[in-house]
Amino acid sequence: MSVYEELSNYRDLNFDKFFDQITDADIQRIIGKQRLTVLDYLALLSPRAEKHLEAMAQQAHRLTVQHFGHTMLLYTPLYLANYCVNQCVYCGFHAHNDIERKKLSQEQVIAEAEAIAATGLKHILILTGESRYHSSVAYIKECVQTLKNYFTSISIEVYPLNTDEYKELVEAGVDGVTMYQEVYDEEIYAELHPAGPKRDYRYRLDAPERACQAGMRTVNIGALLGLSDWRSEAFFTGVHADYLQNKYLDVEVSISPPRMRPHVGGFPPKVIVTDKNIVQYVLAFRLFMPRSGITLSTRESAKMRDNMVRLGITKMSAGSCTAVGGHAEKASVGQFEISDERDVADIAAMLYSQNYQPVYKDWQIW
Amino acid sequence: METTLSQDLLKIGDKVLTSRLFLGTGKFSNNKLIPEVIKASGSQVVTVALRRVDPEHKEENIVEYIPKDCTLMPNTSGARTADEAVRIARLARAAGCGDWIKIEVISDNRHLLPDNIETIKATEILAAEGFVVLPYMSPDLMVAKRLAEAGAAAVMPLGAPIGTNRGLRTKELVRILIEEIPLPIIVDAGIGRPSEAAEAMEMGAAAVLVNTAVATAANPVVMAEAFGLAVAAGRKAFLAGPGAIQDYAVASSPLTGFLRE
Numbered sequence: 001m002s003v004y005e006e007l008s009n010y011r012d013l014n015f016d017k018f019f020d021q022i023t024d025a026d027i028q029r030i031i032g033k034q035r036l037t038v039l040d041y042l043a044l045l046s047p048r049a050e051k052h053l054e055a056m057a058q059q060a061h062r063l064t065v066q067h068f069g070h071t072m073l074l075y076t077p078l079y080l081a082n083y084c085v086n087q088c089v090y091c092g093f094h095a096h097n098d099i100e101r102k103k104l105s106q107e108q109v110i111a112e113a114e115a116i117a118a119t120g121l122k123h124i125l126i127l128t129g130e131s132r133y134h135s136s137v138a139y140i141k142e143c144v145q146t147l148k149n150y151f152t153s154i155s156i157e158v159y160p161l162n163t164d165e166y167k168e169l170v171e172a173g174v175d176g177v178t179m180y181q182e183v184y185d186e187e188i189y190a191e192l193h194p195a196g197p198k199r200d201y202r203y204r205l206d207a208p209e210r211a212c213q214a215g216m217r218t219v220n221i222g223a224l225l226g227l228s229d230w231r232s233e234a235f236f237t238g239v240h241a242d243y244l245q246n247k248y249l250d251v252e253v254s255i256s257p258p259r260m261r262p263h264v265g266g267f268p269p270k271v272i273v274t275d276k277n278i279v280q281y282v283l284a285f286r287l288f289m290p291r292s293g294i295t296l297s298t299r300e301s302a303k304m305r306d307n308m309v310r311l312g313i314t315k316m317s318a319g320s321c322t323a324v325g326g327h328a329e330k331a332s333v334g335q336f337e338i339s340d341e342r343d344v345a346d347i348a349a350m351l352y353s354q355n356y357q358p359v360y361k362d363w364q365i366w
Numbered sequence: 367m368e369t370t371l372s373q374d375l376l377k378i379g380d381k382v383l384t385s386r387l388f389l390g391t392g393k394f395s396n397n398k399l400i401p402e403v404i405k406a407s408g409s410q411v412v413t414v415a416l417r418r419v420d421p422e423h424k425e426e427n428i429v430e431y432i433p434k435d436c437t438l439m440p441n442t443s444g445a446r447t448a449d450e451a452v453r454i455a456r457l458a459r460a461a462g463c464g465d466w467i468k469i470e471v472i473s474d475n476r477h478l479l480p481d482n483i484e485t486i487k488a489t490e491i492l493a494a495e496g497f498v499v500l501p502y503m504s505p506d507l508m509v510a511k512r513l514a515e516a517g518a519a520a521v522m523p524l525g526a527p528i529g530t531n532r533g534l535r536t537k538e539l540v541r542i543l544i545e546e547i548p549l550p551i552i553v554d555a556g557i558g559r560p561s562e563a564a565e566a567m568e569m570g571a572a573a574v575l576v577n578t579a580v581a582t583a584a585n586p587v588v589m590a591e592a593f594g595l596a597v598a599a600g601r602k603a604f605l606a607g608p609g610a611i612q613d614y615a616v617a618s619s620p621l622t623g624f625l626r627e
């Protein structure tokens with residue numbers, strides 16, 4: 001069975017009807033359960049569960065401390081290139097947007113690496129726009145070889161690859177993949193991705209599974225919130241994560257709940273996702289998958305991030321810059337505007353003030 | 367009795383220990399707590415995940431917080447296969463972390479249960495390379511025997527899944543390992559309360575390893591001290607040889623009393 005079939009089990013589910021039947025007693029019972037079903041998770045995403053956020057938060061906090069301790073993994077994105085052949089209507093790197101396109105040379109990669117390494121971080125996420133031509137697997141591998149001199153964990157957020165390509169990158173030293181489906185609703189997906197290879201919904205949907213099969217240690221998925229109804233998108237993300245974890249027990253499956261941010265294209269979110277919505281999503285997911293990572297990026301405000309530390313988050317980006325070469329030189333245009341502009345030391349101090357320890361390094365194999 | 371207690375030393379590899387509480391360091395809110403916790407507990411063996419050791423980051427490098435007179439027991443946390451565990455162990459030795467290695471091979475991200483088969487493989491390889499190998503395992507007699515044959519210096523069965531604080535749920539199986547395996551049996555993972563640590567020691571465990579129970583306590587330093595006392599108390603009770611448990615009150619009209627008439 002593929003994840004597409006797994007998700008299909010719920011396509012005809014009438015979410016509103018399901019939500020209408022949820023009672024307060026159901027929510028209370030689910031919060032106390034040892035292991036939640038997929039439909040329990042959906043119940044926690046219901047409007048009814050909004051009244052129970054505090055109880056959910058207490059439980060989410062307890063579970064997170066139990067499994068992860070009072071620690072927070074820090075990482076930062078490194079943009080290698082911003083060439084893109086796609087036309088996602090919501091993104092600043094959209095192929096037709098008139099921005100300066102760049103791709104880092106190995107010397108520039110070194111400059112970026114040095115600037116980031118000076119902050120103490122050992123985990124990085126390398127990104128490219130989606131262009132196989134400009135940012136080939138060979139180019140990514142070359143960058144990984146360079147970056148291995150500075151970091152102990154390298155993840156990628158690039159266009160979907162086939163299994164052999166993921167394997168090649170695992171052998172080169174990449175240990176994690178982030179692949180956002182952007183939107184699980186297939187019709188809206190088609191609407192928002194009018195042209196380019198990214199139109200292929202299923203090839204993208206199966207990418208995290210291919211990464212698992214290729215031996216990646218961590219696979220991070222998510223929906224870009226703001227493109228469709230958040231409750232069903234959060235639900236499908238959870239079903240996807242659960243599917244991967246069940247099938248690939250040795251992989252650390254994690255999710256991110258990114259919200260749309262302003263960017264050069266100016267496409268307004270279709271749906272407004274509030275802070276409260278994000279909190280509910282993260283708490284419900286933590287109760288559903290107590291051991292999974294949950295990543296919160298600098299798309300969120302400093303205030304929001306400070307408050308989310310104790311609500312189930314396990315990884316945070318810090319000192320982020322979404323522009324190519326932005327760590328070492330004056331930045332060009334970023335993929336989107338970041339919100340929390342604090343540097344790594346500020347984030348570390350914030351964590352310590354909340355009785356949490358920043359973790360700069362959490363993996364090493366070479 | 368006093369002589370027995372003063373000579374009650376735990377020998378593992380070339381080390382001789384007086385404390386039988388081992389501490390984990392993975393979940394503290396601040397590494398600066400670690401020295402105080404170690405001191406309060408009296409522990410002489412401290413495990414650190416090599417994945418977290420960062421010699422280049424002095425302030426955050428966990429090893430910097432471990433007193434020099436403690437034995438460092440790096441672990442292979444994060445390893446999913448024997449091959450990864452072996453690579454991590456070699457890196458740990460190369461990084462100057464010594465010869466002790468706690469093998470942790472986990473390929474079950476839902477429950478974090480150890481992979482006994484891969485653990486045996488890693489133990490064979492590393493013991494042959496001269497490491498003092500302490501494998502973390504699911505309590506299973508045949509696996510423990512294989513680990514002993516492979517050259518393990520001790521065997522570390524779990525009391526309950528990592529981080530659960532559920533206590534000594536595997537008691538009967540651990541008891542069998544204690545009876546049958548001629549190596550120190552160190553209960554690792556799951557112990558949530560000092561009383562549970564004491565219980566493991568009363569049963570004859572050689573030592574107990576605790577992390578979550580201390581690191582997530584409201585007052586980790588005081589909890590560390592409580593564990594130190596409990597482990598010592600449990601050990602003393604074991605050495606003292608507890609009296610037999612009577613299921614029934616000794617009857618005033620015994621059934622076999624007529625034999626004495």
Ligand code: SF4
Nearest residue numbers: 084086088091093094
């Ligand atoms: S979201 Fe990705 S694929 Fe789409 S336009 Fe932006 S960079 Fe290109």
